[in-house]
Amino acid sequence: MPWNGSAPNRQAGRTDGVRTGDDVYAQQAAAPVSVDATLFDVHDTDLKDMINACYKKDGGNTATADLPMGGFKFTNVAEAAARNQFARFSQLQDNKGQYVGTVGGTADAITLTPSPAITAYVAGQRFTFIAGGDNTTAATVNVSGVGAKDIKRPDGSATALSAGDIISGAIADIEYDGTNFLLLSWSATKLLNDAAPQLAADLDTNGNDVAFDDARGITDDSGNEQLVFQKTATAVNHVEITNAAAGNDPVISAAGDDTDIDLVLAGKGTGVPKIGTSAVLSTTNINDLTEDTSPDFANDFIVTYDASAGIAKKVKLGIGAIVAIIEDQKTQNTAGQTLNTGSDQVRELNTLVYNRDSLVSLSSNRFTLPAGTWEIAWDAPFAPDSGSGRLHQSFLYNQTDSAVVARGMSSYLDTSVNNENGQQLSSGSAVVTIAGSKAFEIRSRVGIQSTTGDPANFGTEVYTRVTVRRA
Numbered sequence: 001m002p003w004n005g006s007a008p009n010r011q012a013g014r015t016d017g018v019r020t021g022d023d024v025y026a027q028q029a030a031a032p033v034s035v036d037a038t039l040f041d042v043h044d045t046d047l048k049d050m051i052n053a054c055y056k057k058d059g060g061n062t063a064t065a066d067l068p069m070g071g072f073k074f075t076n077v078a079e080a081a082a083r084n085q086f087a088r089f090s091q092l093q094d095n096k097g098q099y100v101g102t103v104g105g106t107a108d109a110i111t112l113t114p115s116p117a118i119t120a121y122v123a124g125q126r127f128t129f130i131a132g133g134d135n136t137t138a139a140t141v142n143v144s145g146v147g148a149k150d151i152k153r154p155d156g157s158a159t160a161l162s163a164g165d166i167i168s169g170a171i172a173d174i175e176y177d178g179t180n181f182l183l184l185s186w187s188a189t190k191l192l193n194d195a196a197p198q199l200a201a202d203l204d205t206n207g208n209d210v211a212f213d214d215a216r217g218i219t220d221d222s223g224n225e226q227l228v229f230q231k232t233a234t235a236v237n238h239v240e241i242t243n244a245a246a247g248n249d250p251v252i253s254a255a256g257d258d259t260d261i262d263l264v265l266a267g268k269g270t271g272v273p274k275i276g277t278s279a280v281l282s283t284t285n286i287n288d289l290t291e292d293t294s295p296d297f298a299n300d301f302i303v304t305y306d307a308s309a310g311i312a313k314k315v316k317l318g319i320g321a322i323v324a325i326i327e328d329q330k331t332q333n334t335a336g337q338t339l340n341t342g343s344d345q346v347r348e349l350n351t352l353v354y355n356r357d358s359l360v361s362l363s364s365n366r367f368t369l370p371a372g373t374w375e376i377a378w379d380a381p382f383a384p385d386s387g388s389g390r391l392h393q394s395f396l397y398n399q400t401d402s403a404v405v406a407r408g409m410s411s412y413l414d415t416s417v418n419n420e421n422g423q424q425l426s427s428g429s430a431v432v433t434i435a436g437s438k439a440f441e442i443r444s445r446v447g448i449q450s451t452t453g454d455p456a457n458f459g460t461e462v463y464t465r466v467t468v469r470r471a
Contacts, residue, residue: 017042107133117144123178135166154182324360325353328464336452336463366439375469377429384450391447394426400438406430
């Protein structure tokens, strides 16, 4: 019994046919047993059989079963030269089982000579090679002389190749499906050669940018330019477009490395940028605008920028502008009207010095304003007669609604300081919002009989002035 146990854990053993173990000869001497040729023949035959059962390193015999390596590896293995030899790892890394360096034939009838050669086609066989020329029509391939096979597109319909599907100098990748070789590299080739490639689904850039050549961009489905990108070699600033959820507005904004960046919209030639259908004002086109010679204030606006909100806003035209100046004018060296005590006195107003767009009317010492919000300011002097009680206060009165709107400054002329007759001024201002046309008056209340002023005798005398502004 030259081997004890069972594969793969068998071990060599010794026996003379009677005794076993590593001390067979010692057991014979202790028996004692005289030299017995038969016993020695049995023992030596076992040794011969064990040697013959070993795998010879010179290839003198073959394995009769799988060889377990016990976790060890073959080292210094030569490259496989036939299909029934196992490959070393370098051949796998170098793709020598698939890449074919020897390419012949023509661009439309290709021959491949892989090493080792194949002897038959099997579904799943795959070969890559550098094409020697552009195919001009349907193409075939013959591998290792096994026979020519058609090369088809991998489109599910086994469509024959068209001219240019195989590109000279490019790596072609083919796989046998049991009937034809499929050109797996056709999709990439088609994308490179297709003058109008089409996507089958949305393009996901996977976190990467899309790079455009200078002065190139996006066209419509008729090839017309829609968006062209111009390059600045040292650019650090750019435009961002942000979409928005329901109820919010999308944003086009300037962004980049600089802290403060303007966003410039520019027309071509004499053209001007527009928002909607309206032109955006600029220093180059403001003189081209049509003048509104009849602004109605209710529907005309100017554009302003609200820095705190960071947005542009519209403001009604004429805000803060003078709308009307109304005065009580007398000829030179004519005293003002008399103001009596004991009741409110309506001050005279007789002249519309300025009346923008005829918004204000004047009649019977009353000025009438249309609907809107107005700032009304007035100056009302008084010159008291001699005596005590030299008090005066003016006020704005809404004659239409019979209501005091606002009172002016209180004034007092101290007779201990002004022994002679003097003059004081009561001024006031108010902002009123009216839904319809209203008439207003300037009134005074005095503590002593007075006039609205003493003449200066230099020219036209002015004793009451009202200034109206759009608020």
